[in-house]
Amino acid sequence: MNLVEISRLSVVLGQQTVLSNVDLSITPGEIVTIVGPNGSGKSTLLRAIIGAVTPAHGRITRQPGLRIGYVPQKLHIDPTLPLTVRRFLGLPTPVPEPAAQAALTRAGAGDLMTRPMTGLSGGQFQRVLLARALLGDPQLLILDEATQGLDQPGSAAFYATLETVRHELDCAVLMVSHELHVVMAASDRVICLNTHVCCHGAPEHVASAPEYRALFGSGTHGALALYRHEHDHVHDETCGHDHDHSHEPAQ
Numbered sequence: 001m002n003l004v005e006i007s008r009l010s011v012v013l014g015q016q017t018v019l020s021n022v023d024l025s026i027t028p029g030e031i032v033t034i035v036g037p038n039g040s041g042k043s044t045l046l047r048a049i050i051g052a053v054t055p056a057h058g059r060i061t062r063q064p065g066l067r068i069g070y071v072p073q074k075l076h077i078d079p080t081l082p083l084t085v086r087r088f089l090g091l092p093t094p095v096p097e098p099a100a101q102a103a104l105t106r107a108g109a110g111d112l113m114t115r116p117m118t119g120l121s122g123g124q125f126q127r128v129l130l131a132r133a134l135l136g137d138p139q140l141l142i143l144d145e146a147t148q149g150l151d152q153p154g155s156a157a158f159y160a161t162l163e164t165v166r167h168e169l170d171c172a173v174l175m176v177s178h179e180l181h182v183v184m185a186a187s188d189r190v191i192c193l194n195t196h197v198c199c200h201g202a203p204e205h206v207a208s209a210p211e212y213r214a215l216f217g218s219g220t221h222g223a224l225a226l227y228r229h230e231h232d233h234v235h236d237e238t239c240g241h242d243h244d245h246s247h248e249p250a251q
């Protein structure tokens with residue numbers, strides 16, 4: 001059974017139709033990336049999936065009891081608020097110390113437990129947000145531009161952690177990112193969103209689709225091919241693992 005099934009979803013915010021007739025399903029264990037220009041409805045789609053936005057039309061069906069971990073795009077914490085990482089992880093539901101430590105360690109932030117939230121670097125902050133999303137042992141991890149503001153090494157390290165986490169938890173990942181060449185190469189499926197779904201499918205398929213190129217140009221395709229080559233080469237040499245990318249459609 002699909003973890004999430006979205007059928008003809010439309011969302012209206014204020015006077016604006018932000019999402020129109022979106023179909024999407026997420027199956028267990030897959031990595032799905034949503035790309036699209038600013039204001040194209042990516043965050044709104046994620047927020048609709050977690051139930052924070054009400055559809056105007058259409059249906060969102062979640063597998064009964066589905067455990068979702070959500071890493072938001074932005075989280076502002078007032079600098080005057082004395083909030084340690086430990087206390088932050090216990091909001092709104094207190095968690096036992098060992099569970100908090102395990103989540104932090106898994107997110108690559110095992111040494112940050114006693115630090116004040118407002119003293120963290122951008123990369124550390126994102127890892128704490130990831131740890132918080134992992135507390136509930138999610139079957140679906142949703143990340144909204146989780147590497148926004150990180151430098152290239154920080155971003156690459158974050159994605160490496162995410163890959164490890166996914167293998168350990170065997171969870172599906174649905175994420176929004178603007179780092180097209182890296183994220184598209186690491187995804188099973190890509191959804192190109194511009195209020196409606198412009199195109200979708202395996203990364204190679206989307207990168208060469210006219211709708212995608214109209215939005216992003218053709219530069220990413222070259223970067224994607226390069227990354228793919230290196231990526232597959234490394235896999236061939238180190239573990240012989242066949243990185244199988246599904247060609248299933250979005251619906």
Ligand SMILES: Nc1ncnc2c1ncn2[C@@H]1O[C@H](COP(=O)(O)OP(=O)(O)OP(=O)(O)O)[C@@H](O)[C@H]1O
Nearest residue numbers: 013014016018036037038039040041042043044045
């Ligand atoms: N609460 C709101 N009320 C009214 N309009 C909103 C609200 N939230 C978002 N919007 C509008 O909905 C549209 C889609 O916003 P959304 O944040 O989903 O886009 P996005 O693709 O995630 O953009 P970005 O890449 O810039 O993060 C935008 O035009 C935005 O201004």
